[in-house]
Amino acid sequence: MRHVTSLLLLVLQAPAFPVQTGYAQGGAGQDTLLGFDAAGTAAQRALETDFDSRISTADLDNWLRILSREPHHVGSEAGRQVVDFVARRFREWGYNVEIAEYEVLFPSPRTRELELVAPEYFRASLTEDSLVEDPSTSRIDNLLPPYNAFSIDGEVEGELVFVNYGTPADYEILDRYGISVTGKIAISRYGGSWRGIKPKLAAEKGAVGTIIYSDPADDGYGAGDTYPDGPFKNESAVQRGSVMDMPTYPGDVLTPFVGATAEAPRLPREEAPTITEIPVLPISYRDALPLLQAMGGEVVPAEWRGGLPITYHLGPGPARVRMKLEFNWDMVTAYDVIARLEGAVYPEQWVIRGNHHDGWNHGAADPLSGLVALMGEAKAVAELAAAGSPPARTIVYTAWDSEEQGLIGSTEWVEEHLAELDEKAVAYINTDGNSRGFVNIGGSHVLEKLANQVMNDVTDPQTGVSVAERRRARIEVNGNAEARSELKSRADLRISPLGSGSDYTPFLQHLGVASLNIAFGGEGNDGSYHTLYDTYEHYTRFRDPGMVYGVALAQTAGRATLRLANAPRVPFEFTGLADNIASYVDEIEALAASMREETRQTNARIDSGVYALALDPTHSFGAPLKKAEVPFFNFAPLKNALVELQKAAGAYAEIDQSSAASEGQNILLYTSERELTRPDGLPGRPWFTHQIYAPGFYTGYGVKTLPGVREAIEERQFGIAESEIQTAAGVLRGMAERIRELSE
Numbered sequence: 001m002r003h004v005t006s007l008l009l010l011v012l013q014a015p016a017f018p019v020q021t022g023y024a025q026g027g028a029g030q031d032t033l034l035g036f037d038a039a040g041t042a043a044q045r046a047l048e049t050d051f052d053s054r055i056s057t058a059d060l061d062n063w064l065r066i067l068s069r070e071p072h073h074v075g076s077e078a079g080r081q082v083v084d085f086v087a088r089r090f091r092e093w094g095y096n097v098e099i100a101e102y103e104v105l106f107p108s109p110r111t112r113e114l115e116l117v118a119p120e121y122f123r124a125s126l127t128e129d130s131l132v133e134d135p136s137t138s139r140i141d142n143l144l145p146p147y148n149a150f151s152i153d154g155e156v157e158g159e160l161v162f163v164n165y166g167t168p169a170d171y172e173i174l175d176r177y178g179i180s181v182t183g184k185i186a187i188s189r190y191g192g193s194w195r196g197i198k199p200k201l202a203a204e205k206g207a208v209g210t211i212i213y214s215d216p217a218d219d220g221y222g223a224g225d226t227y228p229d230g231p232f233k234n235e236s237a238v239q240r241g242s243v244m245d246m247p248t249y250p251g252d253v254l255t256p257f258v259g260a261t262a263e264a265p266r267l268p269r270e271e272a273p274t275i276t277e278i279p280v281l282p283i284s285y286r287d288a289l290p291l292l293q294a295m296g297g298e299v300v301p302a303e304w305r306g307g308l309p310i311t312y313h314l315g316p317g318p319a320r321v322r323m324k325l326e327f328n329w330d331m332v333t334a335y336d337v338i339a340r341l342e343g344a345v346y347p348e349q350w351v352i353r354g355n356h357h358d359g360w361n362h363g364a365a366d367p368l369s370g371l372v373a374l375m376g377e378a379k380a381v382a383e384l385a386a387a388g389s390p391p392a393r394t395i396v397y398t399a400w401d402s403e404e405q406g407l408i409g410s411t412e413w414v415e416e417h418l419a420e421l422d423e424k425a426v427a428y429i430n431t432d433g434n435s436r437g438f439v440n441i442g443g444s445h446v447l448e449k450l451a452n453q454v455m456n457d458v459t460d461p462q463t464g465v466s467v468a469e470r471r472r473a474r475i476e477v478n479g480n481a482e483a484r485s486e487l488k489s490r491a492d493l494r495i496s497p498l499g500s501g502s503d504y505t506p507f508l509q510h511l512g513v514a515s516l517n518i519a520f521g522g523e524g525n526d527g528s529y530h531t532l533y534d535t536y537e538h539y540t541r542f543r544d545p546g547m548v549y550g551v552a553l554a555q556t557a558g559r560a561t562l563r564l565a566n567a568p569r570v571p572f573e574f575t576g577l578a579d580n581i582a583s584y585v586d587e588i589e590a591l592a593a594s595m596r597e598e599t600r601q602t603n604a605r606i607d608s609g610v611y612a613l614a615l616d617p618t619h620s621f622g623a624p625l626k627k628a629e630v631p632f633f634n635f636a637p638l639k640n641a642l643v644e645l646q647k648a649a650g651a652y653a654e655i656d657q658s659s660a661a662s663e664g665q666n667i668l669l670y671t672s673e674r675e676l677t678r679p680d681g682l683p684g685r686p687w688f689t690h691q692i693y694a695p696g697f698y699t700g701y702g703v704k705t706l707p708g709v710r711e712a713i714e715e716r717q718f719g720i721a722e723s724e725i726q727t728a729a730g731v732l733r734g735m736a737e738r739i740r741e742l743s744e
């Protein structure tokens, strides 16, 4: 097996991957832009210089202050005012603006009660403190109190069990202690997985309720100074958030696959599969402390300890809690702002750029810091058009509603317009808030080259070098050996594959529209996410003082949008795609090999009885359970298809990328990402059609690449793995065929 792997690596390093020395390493102004000829490149760069000069920190700061004045969630009056403000600006700038409306199910809390009933009594406050230092935290008339949207109603009582992050690996540890959550209430830390996975897994294990709290070790005083002294969570802060089962399908829970228009057929609420099975409530570490302190049982493993000044115990009990949750299951209207600027050459080809507008609270960082960057771009693009330089393709600026409850506004719009978008959507560029530091671009690997050329041309506001150079420096200092050596051997920085967690999901993973998600971050890390403290005051003090990274975000996302809109040849590239997929195939093969070896060794140890001698007999931590041996899989179909893809990609890279493509070729280019989808979707979740990128069924936001194959192996459904290898191979062969068509 290992021998085959190294042969594959040789293939990867062979001339199928010519390093295109004209690209990426030359720095700003040196290289020809993908999809443009030399004269077109010069004109595009001149346009971008003009574009940059029209984006101002003052505009971004002003819009951020106005839009973050009040909490503005879906269905609220303040939310409607945000929609009107944004729509009015787009109209003033010359866009053709439409407000798309959807009728969606929106649970808001009616009753929230949490009490410790034994061994002593304590009632959780479930509220966040207003601070004199931050006036926004007193403007809370519309405030949604801390809750998890799409928790089911319920009143439950039970002993507490501490489940750490509540991941599958954590439950395996609990199994070894002989601790079950059946009939109990699981108390879990935020982190380690997307929050919706915690109640999903707890319910599968038989728990009757879940509490999720923010441990101070993760983003409170253990991480840094707390708000208002510093950016991290104070003792009252609570992370809100949706727990809808988004890895099954996102969007309105009652209308999977169809836009939630007034007339759409709807599931009865009781049959909606993405509402949780058990009640779930998020709390602060101030409210969690008395609950955890009252727990007994074994002391937790060292890695499970948090930052509270107590000894953490696993339970169950003697701490016993009662929790009562009731929600208003209202139908509300979600408003998406859709603003079009018609393309002068290809009006029927659309480059779509989006960010949501709804927030859990004031939403300064999430989502408004991204939305104001988008508005800055849109204003500049409209001014360029008015001055005689309209985009060649149509640009569609979108501001989505109800992202926070489960990507609802974007999903419903994509579902309603699926056929039209299938024909016209060239690419989707997403942002969802911002911070300062290092550029982070994730997305479709057909856009990796474009993303690199963009990063080379944007200047980092703190250091004055390109944002690509700054990112390279960080990898040089912090990266692992492999990443560091790749800086020298690979022309382009890799962009990360996308899981879920923002509005690119319906575009990329349902329809197969090539997508990017862009944000700066890494220096402004904090605990304000989805708390009362995500305010203008917090954002401008700790995340992006002066809004200079807001401007950098607008320059980055704006360049990607403008190049996709103007390039005479749609700027997709395939050798990077093939190279990244090859690395996923290698990873999965290595994963299967290591699982096989680990299972073999563990089973042998169980048979030999060695665990009884190795473990401390005064504790209940016992041997793992025996697992089915991992078979050898036949990866040959996948690898043969990959070779086909590599050859086709190499051949396309040989043709003149600066020559204009015909309209037909351009359509073949931008619809190529659809080749990576299958109409019947992934096993058990037909809504997710993309066969290369998906959110993990048990990680939530975290990406699984080649998800059909990878998850079948990880979840030990070995029979499915073989058929999924065939399926993935078929998709790669289809992509290779498409690329060959383009090279003819």
Ligand SMILES: [Zn+2]
Pocket (backbone or CB within 6 Å): 356, 366, 367, 403, 432, 433
């Ligand atoms: Zn957001």
